[in-house]
Amino acid sequence: MVLETIQPVLSNYFLNPAGLIALSALLPLIIFYLIKKDPEKEVMPSFMFFQNSGESESTSQAFRMISRNFLLLLHILIVTGFALAFAEPFLEGAGQPENSVLILDRSGSMAELEDAKSFLLDKTGEQNTVIVVEDEARIVAERVPDYRAETLIRNIKPAQTETDIVSGLETAKRFQGSVFVASDLDQTVDNRDPEQILDRFRSAGKRFQVIETERRNRHGIVDIDVGERNTSIDVKNFEDRTKTLEVSSENQKENIEINGKSVETVQFESRTGRNTVTIEEDGFQTDNTAYFYIPEDKNIEVAFISDKKNRYLAKVFELIDFTSMTHYDTPIDEELNADMYIIGDSEGMLSQTVRDIQEDVREGKANLVLFGKPDFSSLEFQDLPVRDNGNTINQTVTIKKPIETSLGEMEIRNIEKISGERYSVGSNAVIRSEYGSGEFLLYNIEDQSFRNNFLYPVFWKEITTEMTENPSASDLNLMTGAEIKRDSITSPGGEEYSERTKLTQTGFYETSKGAVAANMLSEDESLRDATDIEELSVSGETTELSLQKYFVIMILIMTLLEFGYLYRLGELQ
Incomplete structure (x- = not known):
């Protein structure tokens, strides 16, 4: 009856209050010690000489009383420990959730990425889903244990991209468990509002918590316009007051005055190679530096070998500012030295000329284009990436690379592709491939069907740029989030990649085809708002932290102590 009365109170501290009934074992234990008789003493005459004085005898009796009571105390503690262990005491507090969905924003605005990681490392559950956000959201782990999630989170590196x-929040909705968001909630890739997703979490009763962030950015570089002679840098003042900032490059330094919430443009000389422009550092360093790369001027010599002139093609290469084209009739009795050979109808081509061109291309000194739809099998090129089957076929030709355009139905050579990539859809009209260390292009098209198309000069400029590896300044100065394709790539942070790679860091990427500069250049990403954790989160989860194991440990220690004490008294041999 008494236990039923106090059980609601005890339930606040014990999972199994009935286990306290074991405390009743203390009563017979205490009675046993009270009624236990002392052992009878017998004094041997031969040892009476060694007996102590009266004072010493009193001390011995006191010691025996303490010893006896000490054993009683140990037994009381052991019985109490058993009772408490059976009752399963607990403390209520923050504990590990069963399932956690951990969202880590590593985009450009999250300058305090280590703080964001620490926030999530304290929120891992028994099973964890890890979502990484930059200019896209990716699930990097699903329902993994806490130690695995913690390792993944620690290894995530920053990305200076949009957000x-x-x-990321929409992805998190698919998973059970509490959602923990390490982000400033600054959506910059589009105009969607993350608050709407959080409102849906609240309506659905889904637990979530958002890290608290502060706005620290005071100014930043928000745009860059790379030109051949000069490059313009836009600097914005995010504060309300007017300020003066120092803007400097390797060979130029200026002090500019910027009104509050305004932008000022500074021009710098475009020097060949790597260029870096910096402004005074503030609390957000990602937009305090701009990088741009100016390629060296390079003139591409194009040799057009054909018994027929093509004024359209000649005009195209005249308009391309980095090429100069020379027309050659066959046979050619002079030594050729070109960066690109375009071979059309050439019935009088000498075998030695073919061998010289083939050797240059295979050694990577030049590139080869088979132009129009001639029967090139008679030219005696060895091991070409295509094979001419000796006849023509009618096909609908649609070019997909490097530009997209449909040319309709036409007669083309019946070609078999051996290696390389089709630049045309559903036909072998345009094929690009490697040829030794050089590049090869099959232009298996009736030129008169394409030459009047406004994309005709664009096609040849892009093809020439790709094949001769002569990119423009705009090709080498990109935004973070863009992708490049190279045989080898080293990021500004020293990581090595190959093939297609996304630019996630600001700075210079070293590639097998030269340097590429990457900048964030996002005013929305730079101008981030503070988040208030009190407004954006619901109450955190609590759990019952069991103390049972601690009482079990106490029982073991008391038992060992009793055995040691009895051994000391000589009761155990």
């Missing part, structure tokens, strides 16, 4: 936190 798609909304996609």
Whole structure:
């Protein structure tokens, strides 16, 4: 009856209050010690000489009383420990959730990435889903244990890109468990509002918590326009007051005055190679530096070998500012030295000329284009990436690379592709391939069907740029989030990649085809708002932290102590 009365109170501290009934074992234990008789003493005459004085005898009796009571105390503690262990005491507090969905924003605006990681490392559950957000959202782990999630989070590196936190939150909706968001909730890839997703979390009763962030950015570089002679840098003052900032490059330094919430443009000389422009550092360093790369001027010599002139093609290469084209009739009795050979109808081509061109291309000194739809099998090129089957066929030709255009139905050579990539859809009209260390292009098209198309000069400029590896300044100065394709790539942070790679860091990427500069250049990413954790989160989870194991440990220690004490008294041999 008494236990039923106090059980609601005890339930606040014990999972199994009935286990306290074991404390009743203390009563017979205490009675046993009270009624236990002392052992009878017998004094041997031969040892009476060694007996102590009266004072010493009193001390011995006191010691025996303490010893006896000490054993009683140990037994009381052991019985109490058993009772408490059976009752399963607990403390209520923050504990590990069963399932956690951990969202880590590593985009450009999250300068305090280590703080964001620490926030998530304290929120891992028994099973964890890890979502990484930059200009897209990716699930990097699903329902993994806490130690695995913690390792993944610690190894995530920053990315100076825009942010798609909304996609991260929408992805998190698919998973059970509490959602923990390490982000400033700054959606910059589009105009979607992350608050709408959080409102849906609240309506659905889904637990979530958002890290608290502060706005620290005071100014930043928000745009860059790279030119052949001069490059313009836009600097914005995010504060309300007017300020003066120092803007400097390797060979130029200026002090500019910027009104509050305004932008000022500074021009710098475009020097060949790597260029770096910096402004005074503030609390957000990602936009305090701009990088741009100016390629060296390079003139591409194009040799057009054909018994027929092509004024359209000649005009195209005249318009391309980095090429000069020379027309050759066959046979050619002079030594050729070109960066690109375009071979059309050439019935009088000498075998030695073919061998010289083939050797240059295979050694990587030049590139080869088979132009129009001639029967090139008679030219005696060895091991070409295509084979001419000796006849023509009618096909609908649609070019997909490097530009997209449809040319309709036409007669083309019946070609078999051996290696390389089709630049045309559903036909072998345009094929690009490697040829030794050089590049090869089959232009298996009736030129008169394409030459009047406004994309005709664009096609040849892009093809020439790709094949001769002569990119423009705009090709080498990109935004973070863009992708490049190279045989080898080394990021500004020293990581090595190959093939297609996304630019996630600001700075210079070293590649097998030269340097590439990457900048964030996102005013929305630079101008981030503070988040208030009190407004954006619901109450955290609590759990019952069991103390049972601690009482079990106490029982073991008391038992060992009793055995040691009895051994000391000589009761155990």
